[in-house]
Amino acid sequence: MDEQPDKTSTADPAAEPAVAPPPAPAPEPVAAPGPGAPSAEVLKAEQLSVYYGPKLAVQGVDMTIPTNNIVALIGPSGCGKSTILRCYNRMNDLVKTARIEGKVLYHGADLYSSHVDPVEVRKHIGMVFQQPNPFPKSIYDNIAFGPRVLRMKVDMDEVVERCLHQAALWDEVKDRLKQSALGLSGGQQQRLCIARALATSPDVLLMDEPCSALDPVATARIEDLMQELRKLYTIVIVTHNMQQAIRVADRTAFFTVEVPSDGDRYGVLAEFGDTDQVFNNPIDERTKRYVSGEFG
Numbered sequence: 001m002d003e004q005p006d007k008t009s010t011a012d013p014a015a016e017p018a019v020a021p022p023p024a025p026a027p028e029p030v031a032a033p034g035p036g037a038p039s040a041e042v043l044k045a046e047q048l049s050v051y052y053g054p055k056l057a058v059q060g061v062d063m064t065i066p067t068n069n070i071v072a073l074i075g076p077s078g079c080g081k082s083t084i085l086r087c088y089n090r091m092n093d094l095v096k097t098a099r100i101e102g103k104v105l106y107h108g109a110d111l112y113s114s115h116v117d118p119v120e121v122r123k124h125i126g127m128v129f130q131q132p133n134p135f136p137k138s139i140y141d142n143i144a145f146g147p148r149v150l151r152m153k154v155d156m157d158e159v160v161e162r163c164l165h166q167a168a169l170w171d172e173v174k175d176r177l178k179q180s181a182l183g184l185s186g187g188q189q190q191r192l193c194i195a196r197a198l199a200t201s202p203d204v205l206l207m208d209e210p211c212s213a214l215d216p217v218a219t220a221r222i223e224d225l226m227q228e229l230r231k232l233y234t235i236v237i238v239t240h241n242m243q244q245a246i247r248v249a250d251r252t253a254f255f256t257v258e259v260p261s262d263g264d265r266y267g268v269l270a271e272f273g274d275t276d277q278v279f280n281n282p283i284d285e286r287t288k289r290y291v292s293g294e295f296g
């Protein structure tokens with residue numbers, strides 16, 4: 001993009017507690033990660049390790065996210081699911097001590113190249129968090145937030161309507177767009193956060209346990225919505241709920257924790273494959289134990 005805001009700047013919509021206003025369609029020719037033509041492999045981690053200060057959090061992850069897939073990241077608490085997810089749109093940049101080794105490619109381009117503007121990255125690769133966190137603004141202004149901050153030249157009414165339709169929320173809110181988003185139910189708020197993430201026209205949505213604060217009915221709505229969204233977007237979801245991974249994901253990545261006798265524990269990717277294979281015919285002994293409920 002034409003400007004290179006400081007990564008800690010409040011102008012970075014992703015730095016807001018909530019959202020992750022991200023991205024525009026993959027194919028837009030940008031100076032940032034410069035996705036060329038959309039590729040079958042949207043995101044690719046190559047020997048990706050993440051440190052917080054001197055402490056190794058996750059080691060040596062190789063994982064390719066195919067386009068228009070839903071990929072679930074599962075595994076015990078602390079194994080590095082959120083850490084890896086945040087590498088995919090450079091949200092870890094906002095953690096001062098975080099440092100990566102290895103590579104993350106986005107449509108074949110190095111996401112961590114010095115030419116890449118993290119704000120531009122988050123425009124293309126959006127994020128939705130565990131706790132629905134709409135801004136204390138109107139429903140309309142929540143969705144308009146990202147495009148406004150990024151000074152996108154768009155027909156805002158059209159963007160708001162499109163995103164609310166895509167997030168399966170339009171019919172419930174079309175008559176109260178100017179009312180506070182905080183008046184919505186938890187499930188509606190989370191769908192609003194999804195709509196907000198779509199407003200910058202991303203091609204990837206990262207979701208970190210997006211249903212864990214929701215009741216089963218609201219959860220089912222989000223899961224149904226994900227099946228619609230995967231037609232247009234690629235989705236990576238962290239979930240602690242194995243049944244949810246089985247219900248929604250095409251592919252599943254199982255992370256586990258290595259506990260060396262002489263050092264600190266760190267996460268590794270133990271197995272990555274079709275969801276059906278990972279749950280019904282796991283190759284790795286650690287996956288077998290986890291999916292059978294023996295540990296974790």
Ligand SMILES: Nc1ncnc2c1ncn2[C@@H]1O[C@H](COP(=O)(O)OP(=O)(O)O)[C@@H](O)[C@H]1O
Nearest residue numbers: 052057076077078079080081082083084095267
């Ligand atoms: N901001 C942070 N600063 C320091 N350590 C962190 C930070 N975030 C996560 N970690 C550490 O990294 C490891 C992986 O954490 P996380 O990615 O949150 O795991 P998960 O999402 O699988 O529960 C844990 O040991 C955690 O304590």
Ligand SMILES: [Mg+2]
Nearest residue numbers: 081082083238
């Ligand atoms: Mg987490």
